[in-house]
Amino acid sequence: MGFPFLGETLQFFKSNTTNDVPPFVKERMERFGPVFKTSIVGQPAIVSADPDLNHFVFLQEGQLFQSWYPDTFTEIFGRQNLSSLHGFMHKYLKNMVLSLFGPESLKKMLPEVERTACRRLQQWSIQETVELKEATAAMIFDLTAKKLISYDEENATQKLRENFVAFIKGLISFPLNIPGAAYHKCLQGRKNAMKMLKNLLNERRAMPRKSPSDFFDFVLEELQKEGTILTEKIALDLMFVLLFASFETTSTALTFAVKFLSDNPSVLKKLREEHETILRNRENTDSGLTWKEYKSMTYTFRFINETVRLANIAPVIFRKALREIQFKGYTIPADWAVMVCPPAVHLNPTKYKDPLTFNPSRWEGVEIKGATKNFMAFGGGMRVCVGADFSKVQMAVFLHCLVIKYKWEPVKGGNILRTPGLQFPDGFHIRLMEIN
Numbered sequence: 001m002g003f004p005f006l007g008e009t010l011q012f013f014k015s016n017t018t019n020d021v022p023p024f025v026k027e028r029m030e031r032f033g034p035v036f037k038t039s040i041v042g043q044p045a046i047v048s049a050d051p052d053l054n055h056f057v058f059l060q061e062g063q064l065f066q067s068w069y070p071d072t073f074t075e076i077f078g079r080q081n082l083s084s085l086h087g088f089m090h091k092y093l094k095n096m097v098l099s100l101f102g103p104e105s106l107k108k109m110l111p112e113v114e115r116t117a118c119r120r121l122q123q124w125s126i127q128e129t130v131e132l133k134e135a136t137a138a139m140i141f142d143l144t145a146k147k148l149i150s151y152d153e154e155n156a157t158q159k160l161r162e163n164f165v166a167f168i169k170g171l172i173s174f175p176l177n178i179p180g181a182a183y184h185k186c187l188q189g190r191k192n193a194m195k196m197l198k199n200l201l202n203e204r205r206a207m208p209r210k211s212p213s214d215f216f217d218f219v220l221e222e223l224q225k226e227g228t229i230l231t232e233k234i235a236l237d238l239m240f241v242l243l244f245a246s247f248e249t250t251s252t253a254l255t256f257a258v259k260f261l262s263d264n265p266s267v268l269k270k271l272r273e274e275h276e277t278i279l280r281n282r283e284n285t286d287s288g289l290t291w292k293e294y295k296s297m298t299y300t301f302r303f304i305n306e307t308v309r310l311a312n313i314a315p316v317i318f319r320k321a322l323r324e325i326q327f328k329g330y331t332i333p334a335d336w337a338v339m340v341c342p343p344a345v346h347l348n349p350t351k352y353k354d355p356l357t358f359n360p361s362r363w364e365g366v367e368i369k370g371a372t373k374n375f376m377a378f379g380g381g382m383r384v385c386v387g388a389d390f391s392k393v394q395m396a397v398f399l400h401c402l403v404i405k406y407k408w409e410p411v412k413g414g415n416i417l418r419t420p421g422l423q424f425p426d427g428f429h430i431r432l433m434e435i436n
Contacts, residue, residue: 007039016418019356021343022315025049029344035330038339045337046321046330049344051351051373053327057319057338058380068320068337093238094386096222100147100215101390107291109147113394114289116143117401124432129411131427132258137251140394144246148215148239149200163193164244190240197236215239242387249313250391254398255428256311257303260358261403262410262430267303267360272403274299279404289397300396302363307395308377310358312343315418317379342376408432 002008008024016023025047028036034050048054057065099105120139124130141161145151151160167189177184204216211217219235222228261268278293279285317340325332332338347355351374352362368375378385385391411429 001037001039001044005042007042007044009039009041012038012040017415018418019310021049021341021347022418025341025344034344035328037336040337040339043337044333045339046332047316047339047341049341049348050328051345051348053330054340054345054376054380055373056327057340058376061319064322064325065319065338066322067318069318093234096218097238097242097386099218101387103389106389106393110291110294110393110397111288113143113397114401117394117398118405121401121406121432125406125434127432129429129431131413131429133251133255133428136254136398137247140250141243141247143394144243148242149197149204150214150216151200160193160196160243163189163196164247165189167193167244194236194240197239198232201232201236215242245385246387246390250394252313253304253308253311253391254395257307257395257399258402258408258430259410259414259428260307260310262408262414264358267358268403270299270360271303271399275400275404278400289400294393294396297396297400299360300399301392302360303399304392304395305363305366305368305375305377306358306360309346309352309375310356311377312346313377314342314379316341317376340376340380345374345376348374405435406432407435 002011012024014024020026021029028038028047029049035046035048035053038045038047048057061067116139120135124135138161141164142152145160167186177187201216201219205220208220209217219230219232219239222230223232223235261271274297278289278296319338319340321332321334321336321338323334346352349355378388378391408430411431413427413429415426
């Protein structure tokens with residue numbers, strides 16, 4: 001359990017550069033097995049690398065467990081954020097988000113996603129090099145901000161994304177709130193971003209639209225309803241989380257995707273063949289992607305599954321025990337945190353042959369809807385990521401636009417740093433060229 005109050009916090013936050021199970025978890029699994037206890041920032045916790053226990057935790061959401069994150073996390077994301085709310089309010093907000101990012105909305109968004117990806121790739125191809133993580137993050141942020149709040153970063157006087165960049169740099173850091181510390185900069189980034197979002201909402205309130213077209217319009221409509229449970233603070237916290245989650249996680253996954261393609265020419269060849277087949281089967285090769293074509297990308301979806309399995313963008317998923325629980329001979333005390341560890345599941349050699357090998361074909365004949373005991377890249381249970389389908393659309397469309405028209409070569413970077421969050425400390429720089 002480590003030192004009093006501090007626990008094993010320093011060991012937990014220690015940087016590593018492995019694609020394997022984080023050393024903090026792996027070393028303790030070897031000593032104690034797949035379920036062990038620890039203490040992080042004064043909070044006693046159970047760490048689970050056991051697929052059965054993970055599945056049980058997700059299934060018993062709201063009964064034996066509830067979503068929980070450390071105080072430092074809720075301070076960063078807001079105490080009214082989607083991860084911290086339960087029961088009816090969580091379901092209400094989840095349905096709000098699905099109305100924007102559900103299948104019907106995504107069908108309508110598909111042409112805009114494709115136009116955005118093609119335009120950015122063309123811009124990058126005339127640059128000497130492009131740092132992929134930053135470039136894809138900017139692309140996705142602009143697209144999502146337009147969809148959510150009709151915000152145009154290029155023409156705005158204040159740059160909203162700059163505050164998110166400051167926020168991200170200190171997101172996974174030791175919670176030391178003093179000037180100069182990464183955590184302090186993170187809180188300042190959030191404060192400034194929230195101020196901008198509030199100002200944008202007030203501007204929309206002062207000049208409402210005749211017909212609702214984005215999330216702000218929907219929020220203002222809901223706030224005016226008699227007996228509404230939505231508050232402005234909850235709406236702004238939700239907006240902040242949606243903007244962050246949409247661009248930061250997907251841009252990281254896309255950076256990994258291009259890195260894996262660079263390292264695996266045979267996978268790139270197979271992926272390119274699938275997308276060239278889509279073009280050949282069209283009556284008009286210049287027409288845009290259709291929803292039917294998107295749904296036909298069988299190998300692409302296998303590639304995405306394998307990318308997020310190995311990327312392990314979410315190092316832990318937190319829950320809290322509502323009462324004392326017995327499971328497989330273990331006692332989980334009431335009010336203890338439970339840290340589900342996706343990397344330990346995704347890299348389990350008894351479930352995945354050669355788990356550190358990138359092999360999209362391992363997903364052949366495997367249909368994934370939501371989460372399973374052995375795949376939880378988008379969370380699990382009733383809290384499976386509401387933006388998962390939006391993320392997959394963006395990844396698949398970007399890959400389509402990339403492989404049919406461009407080739408590239410890595411220039412520098414591509415190294416990873418997990419602290420325990422995932423970063424590319426020196427970026428991943430590529431030179432992008434049109435295929436002749």
